[in-house]
Amino acid sequence: MLPTPSTSHLAFTHIYEPAEDSYLLLDTISSAYEAEFLRKQFPEGTSPPPLVLEVGTGSGVVLSFLTANASAIIGRGDVVALGTDINKYACRGTAETMRIELQRVQKAVAEANTASIAVPDPLTALSPGLFLAALNMDLFSALRPSLVDVLVFNPPYVPTPQAPTLPHPNFDVGISTFEVESRYLELAYAGGPTGMATTDRLLHGLDGVLSERGVLYLLLCAQNKPEEVAERLRRGYYGGSDGSEGDAQGGGVRWKVEKVGSSGRKSGWEVLSIWRVWR
Amino acid sequence: MKLLTVNFLSCPLKSCKTSPKSFPLHFKDVEVVADPEGAPYNREMLLGLLPRVEWGALVGSARELGFTGLPGEKPEGEGVEEEILRGVWEVLVQTQVVSGKLVCGSCGYEFGIQAGIANFLLPGHLV
Numbered sequence: 001m002l003p004t005p006s007t008s009h010l011a012f013t014h015i016y017e018p019a020e021d022s023y024l025l026l027d028t029i030s031s032a033y034e035a036e037f038l039r040k041q042f043p044e045g046t047s048p049p050p051l052v053l054e055v056g057t058g059s060g061v062v063l064s065f066l067t068a069n070a071s072a073i074i075g076r077g078d079v080v081a082l083g084t085d086i087n088k089y090a091c092r093g094t095a096e097t098m099r100i101e102l103q104r105v106q107k108a109v110a111e112a113n114t115a116s117i118a119v120p121d122p123l124t125a126l127s128p129g130l131f132l133a134a135l136n137m138d139l140f141s142a143l144r145p146s147l148v149d150v151l152v153f154n155p156p157y158v159p160t161p162q163a164p165t166l167p168h169p170n171f172d173v174g175i176s177t178f179e180v181e182s183r184y185l186e187l188a189y190a191g192g193p194t195g196m197a198t199t200d201r202l203l204h205g206l207d208g209v210l211s212e213r214g215v216l217y218l219l220l221c222a223q224n225k226p227e228e229v230a231e232r233l234r235r236g237y238y239g240g241s242d243g244s245e246g247d248a249q250g251g252g253v254r255w256k257v258e259k260v261g262s263s264g265r266k267s268g269w270e271v272l273s274i275w276r277v278w279r
Numbered sequence: 280m281k282l283l284t285v286n287f288l289s290c291p292l293k294s295c296k297t298s299p300k301s302f303p304l305h306f307k308d309v310e311v312v313a314d315p316e317g318a319p320y321n322r323e324m325l326l327g328l329l330p331r332v333e334w335g336a337l338v339g340s341a342r343e344l345g346f347t348g349l350p351g352e353k354p355e356g357e358g359v360e361e362e363i364l365r366g367v368w369e370v371l372v373q374t375q376v377v378s379g380k381l382v383c384g385s386c387g388y389e390f391g392i393q394a395g396i397a398n399f400l401l402p403g404h405l406v
Contacts, residue, residue: 047326047327047330048327048328048330048331049324049327049328051331078321078323078324078327080324080328082284082287086400088396088398091396092394092396095395095396127321130318130321130324130372131318132281132283132284132287133280133281133284133395133396133397134396135284135288135396135397135399136396136397136398136399136400137291137398137399137400138291138399138400138401141291141399142288142289142290142291142390142397142399143287143288143289144287144288144289144302147287147331166400166403167400168400168402168403
């Protein structure tokens with residue numbers, strides 16, 4: 001079992017605290033089944049180094065985990081990690097979580113080398129990937145196209161009467177601390193009536209942001225009707241980056257979709273599931 | 280904010296996406312710090328990354344920060360000198376823009392950088 005990055009340095013007043021959904025994502029992506037897929041998708045020695053983007057990093061636990069354990073998960077250590085979050089506190093928190101986790105790994109690598117523990121190619125096999133930044137933006141709005149090889153998204157998936165208010169210059173001005181915290185936390189869970197408000201926007205932009213061999217890992221809950229989301233993805237409902245309009249007639253991209261993780265059945269129905277989406 | 284990161288970014292405004300002037304974003308009023316401890320030099324990773332780097336944009340960005348030592352052409356092939364690659368790594372990954380602004384050459388909007396984190400949120404009417 002790969003260790004979970006520590007988040008004890010964070011106060012979870014404005015940031016989403018890692019929960020069952022975060023851990024399901026970690027367990028699924030680091031599973032043997034995905035290890036096989038990822039090694040075939042990004043064979044060691046082929047260029048360029050995989051760019052991993054997590055949209056909505058929150059505490060940074062998932063992105064830090066992927067960066068620190070790149071060799072074990074993807075089969076190569078030359079991974080470049082990027083995170084985005086609409087919440088500026090999450091960006092700061094992620095940078096800190098990443099810093100602490102990478103320090104822990106680098107220390108372990110140094111100790112292994114000093115003790116001359118026999119590992120294959122010690123420096124690159126254990127060394128963590130390169131962390132670029134945790135940037136404050138909506139989804140991947142400021143990213144150049146076709147760069148992302150692995151996109152990870154644990155969305156705000158909870159059905160709520162309305163989609164959340166996105167931050168703007170006066171977002172936290174003139175209101176109580178409690179109200180500020182509520183607004184930021186709401187960004188982490190509120191998904192509008194079907195829980196798909198933000199997810200649908202991401203899926204419409206997916207073709208543009210992913211590289212040719214790019215893969216998306218998406219978490220959905222039962223109320224999002226994941227099987228229907230999967231069918232929409234397969235049938236071209238979501239628009240392509242070449243301007244092809246996704247719609248009910250299927251003019252957009254036809255993705256391959258597979259359910260690769262679930263939180264098991266509670267009262268006879270699965271609550272959370274992880275879906276792999278690729279070309 | 281590393282220069283490699285800036286090389287992967289462009290203005291988030293939808294209407295700017297089609298304008299070549301929206302990439303790269305331009306530095307303004309920046310505070311720059313050298314970070315030799317961060318991200319140890321990795322030749323293989325650098326050679327692997329270079330195909331994704333827009334070299335002309337990188338040279339321009341580096342110049343904006345006062346670094347004029349990058350080669351005019353992107354270093355290619357296995358035979359590149361170690362010294363040149365180390366210099367590139369230093370500029371790409373070991374130089375941090377701690378604060379300042381990133382300005383879009385197309386719409387003029389200025390995105391702030393604070394504590395190394397860039398803010399690309401737009402006011403509602405501009406999204």
